[in-house]
Amino acid sequence: MAVGGLIYELILGTAASYLIGDSVLSFSLAMGITLFGMGIGSLLVNRVRRDPAVVFAVNEIVLGLVGGNSVLALYAAFGLTDIHWWVFGAISLVIGVLIGAEIPLLVRTFQRFGRASSVELVSRVLALDYFGALAASLVFPLVLLPQLGLMRGAYLVGALNVLVAMVVLIQVGTPRRVLVAGVAAAVALTGLFLGADRLERGIDARTYGDPVVYYEQTAYQRIVLTQYRQDLRLYLNGQLQFSSLDEARYHETFSASAMTSVEEPARVLILGGGDGLLAREVLRYPGLERLTLVDIDPRMTALSRTNRLLRESNGDALSDPRVEVVNQDAFAFTSEAGRRAQEARGARDARGVEGAGGSQGGEGEAGRQDYDVVLIDLVDPSNERLAKLYSVEFYRQVEQLLSDDGVMVTQATSSFFSPRAFSTVDSTVAAAQPGRTTYPFSINVPSFGEWGFVLSTRRPDLLLTGALPRGLAYQDPELLRFILLDHPAVTMSMPASTLLHPRIVEVYNEDMRQWRYT
Numbered sequence: 001m002a003v004g005g006l007i008y009e010l011i012l013g014t015a016a017s018y019l020i021g022d023s024v025l026s027f028s029l030a031m032g033i034t035l036f037g038m039g040i041g042s043l044l045v046n047r048v049r050r051d052p053a054v055v056f057a058v059n060e061i062v063l064g065l066v067g068g069n070s071v072l073a074l075y076a077a078f079g080l081t082d083i084h085w086w087v088f089g090a091i092s093l094v095i096g097v098l099i100g101a102e103i104p105l106l107v108r109t110f111q112r113f114g115r116a117s118s119v120e121l122v123s124r125v126l127a128l129d130y131f132g133a134l135a136a137s138l139v140f141p142l143v144l145l146p147q148l149g150l151m152r153g154a155y156l157v158g159a160l161n162v163l164v165a166m167v168v169l170i171q172v173g174t175p176r177r178v179l180v181a182g183v184a185a186a187v188a189l190t191g192l193f194l195g196a197d198r199l200e201r202g203i204d205a206r207t208y209g210d211p212v213v214y215y216e217q218t219a220y221q222r223i224v225l226t227q228y229r230q231d232l233r234l235y236l237n238g239q240l241q242f243s244s245l246d247e248a249r250y251h252e253t254f255s256a257s258a259m260t261s262v263e264e265p266a267r268v269l270i271l272g273g274g275d276g277l278l279a280r281e282v283l284r285y286p287g288l289e290r291l292t293l294v295d296i297d298p299r300m301t302a303l304s305r306t307n308r309l310l311r312e313s314n315g316d317a318l319s320d321p322r323v324e325v326v327n328q329d330a331f332a333f334t335s336e337a338g339r340r341a342q343e344a345r346g347a348r349d350a351r352g353v354e355g356a357g358g359s360q361g362g363e364g365e366a367g368r369q370d371y372d373v374v375l376i377d378l379v380d381p382s383n384e385r386l387a388k389l390y391s392v393e394f395y396r397q398v399e400q401l402l403s404d405d406g407v408m409v410t411q412a413t414s415s416f417f418s419p420r421a422f423s424t425v426d427s428t429v430a431a432a433q434p435g436r437t438t439y440p441f442s443i444n445v446p447s448f449g450e451w452g453f454v455l456s457t458r459r460p461d462l463l464l465t466g467a468l469p470r471g472l473a474y475q476d477p478e479l480l481r482f483i484l485l486d487h488p489a490v491t492m493s494m495p496a497s498t499l500l501h502p503r504i505v506e507v508y509n510e511d512m513r514q515w516r517y518t
Contacts, residue, residue, distance in 0.1 A: 001060070001106075001164055002132020003139065004157045005099045008067045009034050010140045011154050012092050015074045018150070018222060018237050023383035024505075030092055037096020044097070045104035052108035053172040059105060060165035061185045063098040068158020068189050070095065071151045072196075075203050103129065109168075149217030151200055155193035162186045208235065214307065218299040225309060232309050233447075234275055236300075236379055243447040244313055247277055250451060252475040253443045255281035257455055257484055258373045258409040260466035265372040266290070269401060271330040271389075273377035274300035276314030282375070283317055284469035291323045292371075298327040330378065331388050331397070338400035341370055370403040376410035380508060381421070387502030390425060395432035399456075408433075408456045415442040415452035415489045418511035422452040423491040424504050429454050431496035439463070442489040452489055 009030055016026035048055050070091050077087035103125055110121060144153040162185045169179050192199070200215065210233065214225035224235040232244040242250065255278060259265050266289040268282050274295035282291055295301050304310045305318045318325055326333060376398070381390045388394055398408055412425035426440045439455040457463065464481055497504035 001102055001161070002129040003136040004063075004067070004161050005102070005129070006133045006136035007140050007144065007153075007157050008070065008095050008099070010136070011067075011071060011150060011157075012074070012088070012095070014145070015071050015150055016078075016088055017383060023385065029089070033089055033092035034096035034099070037093040037098075038100030040093075041097040041100025041102075042104055045101050045108070048105070048108075051172075052105050052112055053168055054175070054178060056102070056105040056109055057165040057168045057182065058178060059098055059101050060161045060168070061182050063095065063102075064158035064161030064165070064189060065185055066091070066098065067095055067161065068155045068192065071154045072192075072199060072203075075151070075200070080203070080207070109172075145217075146219035149196075149200075149222075152193055152196040155189050155196060159186060159189045159193065162189060207238075208233075213309065214303075216299060216303075218297055220297040221300075223297075223300060223303065225307070227309065232313060234310075239379060239382075240447060241275060241379070242277060246446050247313075248473040249443055249445045249475075250448070251277045251281045252472050253480070253483070254278055254375060254377065254409060254411065254453065255284075256468055256472075256475050256480055257441070257453065257464075258375060258407045259285050260468060260480070261407045261455070261457060261459075261463045262372045262405060262466065263462060265466075267371045267403075268292070268373045268375065269371040270294065271334070271374065271376045271378060271398075273375070274304060275310060276301075276304040276317040278375060278377050279317040279320075279323060280315045282373075283315075283320055283322065284471065286469070288322060291320075292326060293318070293323060294326045294328055294330050294333045296327065296329050301325050301327060330376075331394055334394065334397035334401060338397045341400050370406065371401050372403050372406050374398050374402060374406065374408045376408070378411065380413050380418075381502075381504045382508060382512075384502055384505055387497065387505045388499055390428060390497055390504040391502065392428055392432040392496050392498045395429050395456075399433045399436070405457075405459045405462065410454050412440065412452040412454045413508060413511075414449055415440075416450035417515055418508055420492065420494060421504060421508035421511050422489070423494040424497055424507050425452075426454050426491045427494045428496040428504070429456050439484060440489045440491050441484045443483055455484070 012034065013023070013027035013030035016030060017023035073091060074084070074088055078084040081087070106125060107122060115121065140153075144156070148156060162182055166179075166182050166186070169182060197215070208224065208226045210226035210228040210231070212224055213227045214223070216223045221236045222238070226233045226235070230245065234241040259268075259282065264287045265285065266287055268288060268291045270278055270282070270291065270293045272295060273279060273293060274297060276293075279291060279293055282288060293301070301318060304314055317323065376389075378389050379386065381387055395408075395410075402408060408429075410425065410429065413421045415422045422440070426438055430438045433456050436456045436458050437460050439457075440452060441455065442450050442452045445451050464477070464484065468475065468477060468480070494507070495503055
């Protein structure tokens with residue numbers, strides 16, 4: 001019972017953050033409304049005049065049905081209606097009322113069987129409740145969410161509530177109709193658990209508009225592939241990542257802006273880009289020796305290697321022998337790699353001082369920790385978990401990985417739909433890398449609209465001096481010069497975003513709210 005109570009709150013907050021992106025608002029409302037409902041539920045128990053054991057069992061059955069179907073109801077409301085916040089609030093409140101009634105009803109049930117209410121009894125019940133909360137906080141992120149996903153996880157917890165009810169009903173002896181209702185609820189929740197994937201895909205088909213050809217909830221995100229005729233689309237947590245009809249505009253521009261602004265780029269780092277499309281473009285450049293791709297989700301990179309549709313789109317890029325895939329958080333990777341880079345540079349400097357006549361470059365290519373190009377292709381900063389990847393501290397770590405003449409380019413959200421967030425990325429990069437010049441620019445991608453990037457370099461004289469590879473579908477030297485140098489994107493003065501003050505999330509969600517909510 002205790003485990004289920006907290007997991008419902010975690011499920012509500014997680015579902016809302018997946019669907020609308022603002023995790024602070026989602027969890028604050030989920031916790032606040034649920035706790036408020038718990039207070040109401042505790043007070044309502046004083047009005048109960050029937051057998052508390054039977055009322056407790058009925059309460060658990062209703063909680064199992066409401067909590068079990070909470071994700072389905074939220075998913076449908078967010079995808080198909082304009083009253084999703086009202087549905088979210090109502091479900092949170094009802095679940096809170098039912099959870100709040102549990103402990104008072106349980107204590108009254110103990111009293112019915114001759115155990116007097118006391119401080120010791122209440123303290124033991126509360127202790128078990130708090131211990132269960134710890135178990136729930138570990139089970140939900142480590143087991144339930146990655147193994148079952150939100151919807152099936154909710155149905156499993158709902159079934160546990162019904163199981164609690166059945167145990168109580170069998171022990172105390174109860175009217176037959178209540179026992180039958182409990183069995184019916186258990187059967188219904190079991191059936192819904194088994195059919196959860198089909199339910200999700202049915203809603204997805206209406207939410208995304210196109211047929212869903214692949215669906216997976218991983219430990220980090222919800223991966224959805226849709227296809228209609230020649231249009232393959234990838235969604236992560238409901239956010240469109242690419243459309244095969246126009247993704248070349250995005251990925252060719254992204255790679256070309258950096259790869260043509262460095263003399264003979266040989267080592268490239270991509271942070272994000274687990275779909276492999278940006279890697280496909282980088283691999284076109286003949287001088288490339290090594291490409292390191294860092295993506296936190298091993299399921300995403302594995303899918304890009306094995307799924308036929310993604311392999312056709314990315315040209316089997318992640319199976320290229322020059323590509324090394326690292327499944328790690330980008331912030332942690334840049335922090336560790338930056339530290340190694342500093343140590344390697346210190347060692348080279350020491351050798352240069354101690355023995356100028358000795359062999360040079362003894363560390364060898366394998367010992368190098370720097371990159372000629374770093375491309376940051378991460379999802380938009382819609383929640384606090386992503387804010388660190390758009391911070392001064394992160395861009396400072398990235399700079400430590402660049403060679404002396406290296407170039408960094410990051411995607412910077414839409415310059416049209418989220419202009420203040422776009423400007424914040426530019427100001428944050430400038431604040432983190434004061435010795436470099438930043439170039440904000442944008443490109444029109446019909447699936448997304450006007451999309452922004454920020455380039456950072458120490459050598460403005462090298463911008464666009466390299467040659468483009470053959471076979472590009474969209475980009476050419478004249479267009480690239482037009483968008484990057486002749487008509488750069490306009491930004492406004494915005495404060496930088498840091499780890500302690502993640503302004504980027506607040507600004508991004510304020511920008512997007514006028515487009516997202518109707």
